[in-house]
Amino acid sequence: KNQVEQSPQSLIILEGKNCTLQCNYTVSPFSNLRWYKQDTGRGPVSLTIMTFSENTKSNGRYTATLDADTKQSSLHITASQLSDSASYICVVTKMDSSYKLIFGSGTRLLVRP
Amino acid sequence: DVKVTQSSRYLVKRTGEKVFLECVQDMDHENMFWYRQDPGLGLRLIYFSYDVKMKEKGDIPEGYSVSREKKERFSLILESASTNQTSMYLCASSPAGTSDTEAFFGQGTRLTVV
Numbered sequence: 001k002n003q004v005e006q007s008p009q010s011l012i013i014l015e016g017k018n019c020t021l022q023c024n025y026t027v028s029p030f031s032n033l034r035w036y037k038q039d040t041g042r043g044p045v046s047l048t049i050m051t052f053s054e055n056t057k058s059n060g061r062y063t064a065t066l067d068a069d070t071k072q073s074s075l076h077i078t079a080s081q082l083s084d085s086a087s088y089i090c091v092v093t094k095m096d097s098s099y100k101l102i103f104g105s106g107t108r109l110l111v112r113p
Numbered sequence: 114d115v116k117v118t119q120s121s122r123y124l125v126k127r128t129g130e131k132v133f134l135e136c137v138q139d140m141d142h143e144n145m146f147w148y149r150q151d152p153g154l155g156l157r158l159i160y161f162s163y164d165v166k167m168k169e170k171g172d173i174p175e176g177y178s179v180s181r182e183k184k185e186r187f188s189l190i191l192e193s194a195s196t197n198q199t200s201m202y203l204c205a206s207s208p209a210g211t212s213d214t215e216a217f218f219g220q221g222t223r224l225t226v227v
Contacts (some may be wrong), residue, residue, distance in 0.1 A: 002155070004155075009153075034215075041122075041220070041221065041223075042220050042221065043117070043203055043205070043217075043218030043219050043220050043221050044156075044203075044218050045218070046215050046216075049215070089155065089156070100158075101156075101158070101216065103148075103155040103156040103157075104155055105152075105153050105154055105155035106155060
């Protein structure tokens with residue numbers, strides 16, 4: 001079983017609508033959680049990072065939340081744009097000697113006009 | 114801006130060939146990583162290096178080797194390519210330090226082994 005589970009696997013929404021992507025993790029001990037955006041044919045780019053003590057962080061129209069007690073995170077996209085079409089990957093850093101990154105399998109978002 | 118450059122965007126190789134994937138970063142980062150990305154599996158770590166000539170196995174090192182002769186360059190080698198190594202390969206780099214440092218990714222190399 002993956003230590004970082006994302007849902008849904010894929011999502012189609014109309015331009016201008018909001019959406020929320022989910023990430024549940026079992027990684028322990030936990031250091032931080034990042035959301036990455038990966039455009040088709042490109043490498044992932046970091047959107048937000050949250051540590052144990054943070055429960056929300058925004059980056060423009062992207063707002064990430066973290067509940068460290070339930071080990072859940074969400075990424076909320078407001079007023080979606082066509083350029084939001086991408087894969088969104090949740091990445092948890094394990095707090096060990098190597099600070100290992102544990103990747104979710106991603107949510108593929110398609111924003112339609 | 115940090116730049117991580119992978120030498121090829123697309124590669125097609127034959128089974129049994131020796132394949133070299135090259136990655137160069139221009140920000141003097143200590144750490145470099147090679148991942149493969151497959152649908153439904155996410156990114157999986159193949160090898161990483163935290164210093165010149167240093168390498169550590171990741172989660173799926175079988176069938177791969179790496180070389181880091183210079184700080185800016187990290188090469189992934191498929192000794193004898195097989196069809197199950199068809200995948201997207203991503204290189205990343207990050208500075209040494211705490212867990213909050215960000216990993217910067219290259220654009221990826223889509224390798225097809227026929």
